[in-house]
Amino acid sequence: MTRFIIKRLFYMVPTLLAISLVAFLIIQLPPGDFLSTYVSNREAQGEVVDQAEITNLRNRYGLDQSLPVQYIIWMGNVLQGDFGQSFQHNRPVSDLIWERLTLTMLLSTGSIILTWLIAFPVGIYSAVRQYSMGDYIFTTIGFIGLSIPNFLFALILMVVAFKFFNISVGGLFSPDYATAAWSWEKFVDLLQHIWIPIIVIGTASTAGLIRIMRANLLDELHRPYVTTARAKGQSEFVLIVRYPVREALNPFVSTIGYTLPQLVSGSIIVAVVLSLPTTGPLLLAALRSQDMYLAGTLVLMLSVMTVVGTLISDILLAWLDPRIRVSLGRS
Amino acid sequence: MSSVTQTPSMLLDEVDDVNEVFMASQRTLIWWRFRKHKLALISAIVIIAMYLMAIFADFVAPYTPNSYSVSHQYAPPMQVHFLLETEDGTRFIPHVFAYNFTRDPVSLKQTFEPDPDNVVTLQFFAPLEEPRMFLGMFEIHHSLFGASVESGERFHLLGADKLGRDVLSRVIYGAQLSLSIGLFGVFISLFLGILLGGLSGLYGGVVDNIIQRVIEFVVSLPSIPLWLGLSAALPPQWSVVQVYLFITIILSLRGWTGLARVVRGKFLALRSEEFVMAAQLDGSRQLRLIFRHMLPSFTSHIIASLTLAIPSMIIGETALSFLGLGLRPPAVSWGVLLQDAQAVNVVISAPWLLLPAVAVTIAVMAFNFFGDGLRDAADPYGR
Amino acid sequence: MTKSYKHLRGALLVLFLCLLSAAFSVVAQDMAYNESPILASMVESGEIPAVADRLPVTPMIVEPLESTGEYGGTWNFGLSGGADDFFFSRTIRYEPLLRWTPDWDGWTPNVAQELIISEDSTEFTFILREGMRWSDGEPFTADDILFWYENIILNEELSPSIPNTYTVGGEPAIVEKIDDYTIVFKFTASNGFFPLRMAMTNGMEPLSQPRHYMEQFHADFNENASADADAAGFASWVDYYLSKADDAVNVEKPRLGAWVMQQPYPGGDSVIVAERNPYYWKVDTEGNQLPYIDRVQMFVAEEVDALVLQGLNGDIDMQSRHIESLENKPIFFDNQEAGDYRLFNLVSTWGNAFCIFPNLSIEDPTINAIFNNIDFRIGLSHAINRQEIIDLIYLGQGTPSQYAPHLDGPFANEQMSYQYTEYNVDLANEYLDRVLPEKDDEGYRLRPDGERMFITANVATAPLAELVEGMELVRQYWAEVGIDLNVQVVDRSLQWERKDANELEIFVWAGGGGGGLDVILNAQSYFPDRNAAFQAPAWGAWYATNGADGIEPPENVKEMGRLYNELVQLADPDEQIVIMNQIIQISADWYPEICITTQPDTFGIVKNNMRNVPDSMIASATYPDPAPTNPETYFFVGGEG
Secondary structure: OOHHHHHHHHHHHHHHHHHHHHHHHHOOOOOOOOHHHHHHHHOOOOOOOOOOHHHHHHHHOOOOOOOHHHHHHHHHHHHHOOEEEOOOOOEHHHHHHHHHHHHHHHHHHHHHHHHHHHHHHHHHHHHHHHOOOHHHHHHHEEEEEEEHHHHHHHHHHHHHHHHHHOOOOOOOOHHHHOOOOOHHHHHHHHHHHHHHHHHHHHHHHHHHHHHHHHHHHHHOOOHHHHHHHHOOOOOOOHHHHHHHHHHHHHHHHHHHHOOOHOOOOOOOOHHOOOOOOOOHHHHHHHHEEEEEEHHHHHHHHHHHHHHHHHHHHHHHHHHHHHHHHHHHHHO | OOOOOOOOOHOOOOOOOEHHHHHHOOOHHHHHHHOOOHHHHHHHHHHHHHHHHHOOOHHHOOOOOOOOOOOHOOOOOOOOOOEEEOOOOOEEEEEEEEEEEOOOOOOEEEEEEEEEEEEEEEEEEEEEEEEEEEOOOOOEEEEEEEOHHEEEEEOOOOOOOOOOOOOHHHHHHHHHHHHHHHHHHHHHHHHHHHHHHHHHHHHHHHHHHHHHHHHHHHOOOHHHHHHHHHHOOOOOOOOOOHHHHHHHHHHHHHHHHHHHHHHHHHHHOOOOOOOHHHHHHOOOOHHHHHHHHHHHHHHHHHHHHHHHHHHHHHHHHHHHHHHHOOOOOOOOHHHHHHHHOOOOOHHHHHHHHHOOOHHHHHHHHHHHHHHHHHHHOOOOOOO | HHHHHHHHHHHHHHHHHHHHHHHHHHHHOOOEEOOOHHHHHHHOOOOOHHHHOOOOOOOOOEEEOOOOOOOOOOEEEEEHHHOHHHHHHHHOOOOOOOOOOOOOOOEEEOOEEEEEEEEOOOOEEEEEEOOOOOOOEEOOOOHHHHHHHHHOOOOOOOOOOOHHHHOOEEEEOOOEEEEOOOEEEEEEOOOOOOHHHOOOOHHHHHOOHHHHHHHOOOOOOOOOOHHHHHHHHOHHHHHHHHHHHHHOOOOOOOOOOEEOOOOOOOOOOEEEEEEEOOOOOOOEOOOOEEEOOOOEEEEEEEOOOHHHHHHHOOOOOOOOOOOOOOHHHHHHHOOOHHOOOEEEEEEEEEOOOOOEOOOOOOOHHHHHHHHHOHHHHHHHHOOOHHHHHHHHHOOOOOOOOOOOOOOOOOOOOOOHHOOOOOOOOOHHHHHHHHOOOOOOOOOOOOOOOOOEEEEEEEEEOOOOOHHHHHHHHHHHHHHHOOOOOOOEEEEEEHHHHHHHHHOOOEEEEOOOOOOOOOOHHHOOOOOOOOHHHHHOOOHHHHHHOOOOOOOOHHHHHHHHHHHHHHHHOOOOOOHHHHHHHHHHHHHHHOOOEEOEEOOOOOOEEEEEEEEEEOOOEEEEEEEEEHHHHHHHOOEHHHOOO
């Protein structure tokens, strides 16, 4: 098992290098560079940007060098822990990301936990009581949640909150608490604002999870060993939880790794609509303006998270299913 | 694959002769079982209806998608009345009242008053003002239903948008792109996912390693940066639909990974099952092993994934349109229509523009129920 | 009015103003000053000196619009996204050397108490205010301006080239300090535009480097500058210096505005707060130190919809940006009572709301020839049903018009406003037949080389979203006359990048420079006056770099460039008007862009308890509304808001 983990870690390195290269290229794909976006932004606002300034800036940002050189410089810095400056914000990239990371993780973790808390029991219930009234109700609600596009849902909730509850929703804090120090009141304020994002983000994945859970469990419930156990007199509850549920979790666990990058990027679209100060909008803005170092670092972070997540998935898979553990030992 | 030792009892009331059950082929059995699941049956009908509507859009829709009207900007849905007072007494004539359009000079708000004196009758097989091309092949002169041409007025069952274009017509035409564009990509993903995941799980070792690394690499590239980069780098001359097809294919080349991992996990677990060993001893080739023997044991999961994939493609299209990376006007799809609704002033004053979301929801639900039914019917261990 | 009468009037006005300011300076010294209760208690606890010591000897006296205000309250409004820092220049930090008058008919002193212009407009002497202080209490003197010019502008590492504002004919200005409160800019040739530029946001540049604070980051003054930069994670002292000089990023930097930012932007905070500046150097006519409002709270929204909802809910105190699209007017109008706010009018300075710019400097020779043929453009123009577009897109507001200066100003040109605006499909076909007579089976016109005339226009999704629908209508109109138009809807930055690279065939935008001083300050739509100009990016580059870059334009465009070069050297507004009208006439005959309608007035919202806010104000980036209407005099009734 340990050998397996070490081998995987070893393989991660070339993967990550390849990812960094592609990430860099993706950011550079659109024509122009940060500077052209920056200049066009200011011009679009009506300001006159003169040539001299443009030359100044090009020089300062090192954008006159060729792409391979820029890549090497960037990677070299990253490996030393220097993530560079954001052109847009004129601040170190690490500062910017760090500021937003806590809230992003809070929001994502909250949504994921809520999702699992609801999806697992409901999925199990749906499978066990297949075709019952409860099954149909949950199925329908689940599908509605799955079908409505997230951002539209967010917008509708915002308007509903405004029209019927007179709350203006946006951001994670009311203006009075946004800059204040942490306190109980501030925490309560956060809770008041955070329910809409969590609902919006949670609904889609909850529905999907319920479906998959139900399908998997149904697969298992009709296996011979379940009938055997039942015949042997095991109580229904223990029977279901002990083996079928563990089996049904198998495909889940394969995909659990993907939740890790979610923690960092956290539902970009919903964050944009609801004006949440998370990393999602930061990434989007950085990509749009080709803020190379900020975008590159974020993309790299996401990719690393995914790779690590995959590794965790595999380890969990092996732990959950003894058959896999044995076969891995064999190979 | 259904076991002879189990009696498919629920099918007994479907057939007249008990023996038919035992002699029926696998496909027939699946069909019989599917029929029992009423919701799934209805969904299947709904899906067929939607695709038919999309194919025959040129005939079904009262107006072409880009036909606009200055005096019907943000017109609310019209109420259809059925009984009309004529000189010959009350007759059953479906009709609506034309709108009187005024705009407040200060607030700029438009108001629509139905005018009871201005009756617009509705007809089936209504003659068109201008002939239309049916699927670009031949001209037609009638639409399924519409306002009578003599009245010279327009009829908006579901209201009109900012340019006075008929929402109902646009939803019908929108189905063409929305329902078709994801299918291609999903099937590519499906095939690649099963093939590569199967090989990976079956062989293990080096093959597994390589495929795993490839999966990791492909998966780790975040999609939104990829979309942004690609959509900005494509040549300006490409039409919108060309661009979208290209990007969909690229993304489906990315989408197979999820299924591959799951398939691999299952295969790893199943490798040691007896029936696999039996097939191998029997001399089955690897491909046959994968597709004929191991796959059916988790067909239900694959079906669940598939039926979640198609609607997720539909939703994906709307999400990307929101970010400005998917389809754009003048192409008409449900995502494009929802873009128009994506503003506070629309949600507050013209909420009928959100109706494409209902179309999306119905489509997604139909696919899901259908997939459910199919999965249950195909379940080899089903009751 | 004859010219001589205008001159006499001008002279009398100047004389009167001098007398008035002299009178005020006497009065000011004798005035007893009042201050906000918050500051008063800080004085008591010894944190800050008394108000008379905080104010300069001759503070600027601002007359409030309606009445003297009351101290107190918080002004809430919203920013959009992370690139909105220009909004600060519109609200809390518009303090250049000079400022625009609220009516935008000229400039008036601001930080500089007085500006003395030499006869030949080569020397500009700014008299500063004795005793004026930065927001940290340190004195503000001519040394700060000198420090800026010598060590930033003339420092090659910080400024590899000198901005145009401070050069004439390529020669940089010489800046001399006469005494602590007098500083002079000397140019080698007449530079009439210089005071105008000093009233724009450019005029804040000389005041952006408080010497006592910035010295520590400058390598010429602190030998540890590089080491410090390294320790802070910057590649060089230059990067570190520039980040410290950006007052949105570095909130500790001393500044001169009425409110001082407490959080950096853009940063992790979703609300940026600005507190009153105890050392603000303006008072009202009764001696009350400004501003009246204690705090400004700015909510950072990622999407404008959040701001719209906040505004409807009454959570915004005063705002004119981001929410003011015509589409929103009905809902804002309906909600006035519930939200307890009123609407005010924003008068546009644009020359046209919806302009289609065929790229006249495009490199493809076939398309270039066709686009540059005036009959082609005239034909396309007659094919457009402008009234329909106005009714659908602009809710019936606006009148059919080409790009032109406002008809109620000194630059009015009826030919330019109304030429080719008639909707006449037959006439359009007539003109187009002269250029592209051949058609294919589907009725689309063919180019000389036999290919279908297929052209692509790029239009941006924001901030002018209405142009997207407008172009859909234009596409249908042009299809009627046989032109196959492909409308690509793209992100704004992508659209501008393609334009800047001279890659676009057709660029769609609005045209500024129609009203007030914007006509002479923002001449881009009259002729390509800057790099990547709308109608001909490469010709604009040629003009901006004096022929070093870009493609050489034809004679009439060069002529306009020559005239404009003359214009910027003139100081007399009347002479400026004469030359500008000549440029405008050449541009009218040239007819480079096809435009649709005059820009309707839009609106802003202000809470009912907020006062001294005008009912109507000019909207422009050059006149950064609402700043020239003196936000420091806005106040809340009862001091609560």
